[in-house]
Amino acid sequence: MPKQDLREAAEDFARQLEREHGVRSRWQGDTVQIKGAGVDGRLSIEDGVVDVSVSLGLLASAFKGMLKAEVQRYLDEHVS
Template identity: 80%
Template sequence: MPKEQLREAAEGLARQLERQHGVRSSWEGDCVRIKGAGVDGELSFAGGVVDVSVRLGLLASPFKGMLQAEVQRYLDEHVS
């Protein structure tokens, strides 16, 4: 998948997480950082590899499965 399409998919995921979970996102090169109440993570796509890393605080940890499934579903639909 071309880098431009990967970036568009990452931007869409960041917007979705902002709307649904109130997190903020910011770009640093090919990496989007996600930050919110009890959530700190990043999604990068350097070299054609998509890497998602999220750290959840104690209060957000019960939502781990839901967030993981949501991110996986989005990537499955938008990254081929």
């Protein structure tokens, strides 16, 4: 998938997270930082690879499986 298409998919995902979960996102180069209540993460695009890293606070960790499944579902649908 072209880098620009990956970037657009990541931007859409960040906006979706802002809308649905009230997190904040900030782009720096090809990396978006996501911060919210109990969630601190980043998504980066480099050489056609999308890397997602998320740290969850105590309360948010109860939803780890659901959050992981949602990220994977979004990537499966929008990144090929």
